[in-house]
Amino acid sequence: MNKREDLYEKIVELAVRRGFFWQSYEIYGGVAGLVDLGPLGAVLKRNIEEKWREWFIIRHQDFIVEIETPMITPRAVFEASGHLEHFTDPIVECRRCGRKFRADHLVEEKTGTTVEGLKPYELTKIIKENDIKCPICNGNLGEVREFSLLFQTTIGPYSENVGFLRPEAAQGMFTSFKRVYEAMRGKLPLGIGQIGRVGRNEISPRQGVIRLREFTIMEVEFFFDPEEPSCPLLPEVENDEIRLISGDMKKAKTKEPIVVTVREGLKKKLIVNEWLAYFLAIGQKFVKDLGIPLEKQVFEEKLPYERAHYSTQTFDQLVKVSRWGWIEVAGHSYRGRYDLSRHIAYSRKDLTVYRQFREPRLVRIEELEVDAEKLKEFYGENSAKILRAISESDKNILLKELESKGYLSIAGFRIPKELFKVKVVEREMKGKRFIPHVVEPSYGAERLLYATLEYAYTIKEGRVILKLPKDIAPISVAVLPLVNREPLVNLARKIYDNLKLTKLRAIYDSSGSIGRRYARSDEIGIPLALTVDYRSLENNTVTLRDRDTWRQVRIKIEEAYKKIPLYIKGELTFEQLGTPVS
């Protein structure tokens, strides 16, 4: 056990003892991958969320908005999103030694054929036919089972209606995209953000708060016109330096990141999209505001086989922590048109958006035309019904279906493609419909919470000081009578009551010596200690003590109510609070 590992243990110990977080349901033995946030942890997390809002929502509020959608999600959504298919692994267990293997990997290895998309019973059959044994102990293998990382439940009293807990918040933003788009009066680009809980039924979560079965995601789905992919805000960040490990560098086993400006990263085609690059820059500022320096952050591109099924480029935003090295606190994905186009195909709803051209353009388009005469011939009196159904449907979707299947199932009939004609015509178009592309920055709140604590954790003269950023610290000020005695106590209580009215989070502490109370307050990261002493009674002043330097200034009580909130927001320096105490 080296020093670095100790740091994790010390933080967990502090977290449990002082009320940041601990294992859930521990009186029943606990459950791996579930944690409770205590009184301090809950506020700390809220402050981190609020900081995220500042960076991602509030500064872009004219085109990025926040919504809330449910955790419980019907099956159809995850069929469309691909999660049911891709979030599942076929697992087979050895009957002798109990070891578990990926059934598809095993079969592919032994037979040399690809078995992608095969059902569990098909894989079981192949294993039996080829007499595939346990690669470790050569024992017989059992039935292939699906292991899904999705938590499953039923919606309502009928067990047929299967629902899942979302493993990411994104799908709620895609399925309600059209509503938000309309509410935002049909403008692109449009960002839809959400902070919400998600569930992933991890096989073996360890690493405490780092890998959870239920956690909070903070993400933005940012929709834009792929023909207008440039980011007008780029100049604000284009000279920011980011530390980056590209896919090519990873293939070449380079572990040291290169430092490039955002502009260079785009120019060298390391980053495929300007918005993606923009959010990398915003993201590192956000994480820096939590007290994690830039040199402890890095963006690592995921290789194709490491990427999620929906992504064409993904950067993990990594932060260095003591015990596990670089951990992922965010994924920045270019999801392209994948999600919306899947939802269009599966729901048959039009989720495209319309953009008017400045000048009308001549565009060659394919048009679907029905042979009404033949339709009448084949379907008789049903043809009217069919025609109506066709005219009510989106022609482009029908055209796609016709092309892929060779027929159209509509109004309860199966219409062969011979009854349709596809005409290519030139048309003057005033605009076009298209599927927006999506860039997604997605943060894990609990991991950020842990990393924030770790970077705040310092030891001074043998005492723990949590140097949390002032606006992130769960409690802003501690009010302390120098000694636990009247009339100091009375005045201190009055000041405490008044501070609460300023909506600051404050505590009052009179137990033990003043030194002990300073130490207690440092340990949970309270940036300021306000001490009422005997001079306070004479001239209505108090001392303020800085957590990090232990320096003190003296300030008029009335001014303290105004200046302390400003100091917490970072608008005043400590020295500006009052006159130094020698």
Add this chain to the structure above:
RNA sequence: GCGGCCGUCGUCUAGCCUGGAUUAGGACGCCGGCCUUCCACGCCGGCAAUCCCGGGUUCAAAUCCCGGCGGCCGCACCA
């Protein structure tokens, strides 16, 4: 899930190997009181552990055995 190590007051730990004299001890913490004019002061008193849960062996189990749950490490897994 597999293998290794581990699980005692809120926290850190002594005791476990070599079952019984410990009412399961200590330190820190916390609470109350005294003291105290600025960095975990001191004193007094108190709170706090059916020794993770369940079963077994035994006259007797924190201690030995089995199972479960949980933690850490390694393997696998991590869209």
